[in-house]
Amino acid sequence: MWAVRRPPAQPNQPNHPNRSSRRTPPTPPFDAPAARRLRAALNMGPEHVAYGMRASYGLPYVTEDLVIAWEREIATPSSGELTALAGVLWCSPSELLGKPRTLREHRLARGLAPEDVARSVGHELPAYLRMEELDDWRGTDRQSAALAGLLGLSLPDFITVTGRDAKLADLLRSAVTTRWQAYVRPVGKMVPLDRRALETALQELHQDYQGQMTATLSWGGDNSDSSAAGREFLNRIVDRFWTTLQAISP
Structure with missing residues (x-):
């Protein structure tokens, strides 16, 4: 078995017990397959990557095992580690990132x-x-x-980053479960879109939701089946909204 070695916690590090009240900075979204692919393209082994990070970036604790753990998604590099890894792999940090969320x-x-x-x-x-x-x-x-x-x-990323996803989801859920026409203006104030495109998207979402609920019951499903289908639709309502907009856009 191999072990992942990490540097010991120091008093000035967020995860030291003397500073447990502070939040540990979140790690960036790491694209492990991209890291493996870039390393292989350079004909480098994990041991070469680890050596480069130790020698060129002053990270003495980085071992072959730690690099393997990153590539197997057992561990995630910190921001500083990701920057160093990008340097060793001759790429930009963005090439090692998954889809940004925050x-x-x-x-x-x-x-x-x-x-x-x-x-x-x-x-x-x-x-x-x-x-x-x-x-x-x-x-x-x-x-x-x-x-x-x-x-x-x-636009979808902007809504997420500015913390409006939850409010948008609430408006969209109300739109598909009641009268969608009443929510064109509130959604439009949050999402600056062409009014006609917005109306079309809300109408299609409303029809899809109502049609799915009707179909579930007509297929002989009981109320629990209908409820489950409805919850699944509503839980992903924001993603469905952006997908619908993309489909109707010229």
Whole structure:
């Protein structure tokens, strides 16, 4: 058996018991298959990657076993480790990232320092870092537009990063279970889209949901079957909304 060796916790590290009250920074979304593919393309073994990270990036604890653990998704590299790994593999950090989900992950994917983002959007650095830590974006419309441009956020990503997914999901659930027409304006205020496209998307979602519920009962399913189908539809309502919009867009 091989063991994954990590550096011992130091008093100034977030995971040291003397500082347990502090949050440990979340690790970036790591694309393990991409790391394996890039390493293989360079004809490098895990031991070569580990040596490069130790020799060139001052990470003495990185071993062959740790690199293997990353590639097998047993462990996840920290932000600093990911940057060093990208250097050894001659790629950008974004090539080793999975799909970004949070504000911090989108920043990492762009290879930007928090100072760069804070300055560009007009926030003080401590305030911006707190937003990343709590995953709670607080900015004016102008600052939000600057953030979207700087990080290259799509509309779905922008809604997620600014913490509006839950509210959008609530509006969409109400739209498909009641009268969708009443929710065109509230959804439109949150999602700046062409009104006609928005109306078409809400109408199609409403029809899909109602049709699925009707079909479940007409196939002889009991109320539990219908409820399960309805819950599954509503749980993924935001994803269905973006997929529907994409399908109807020219």
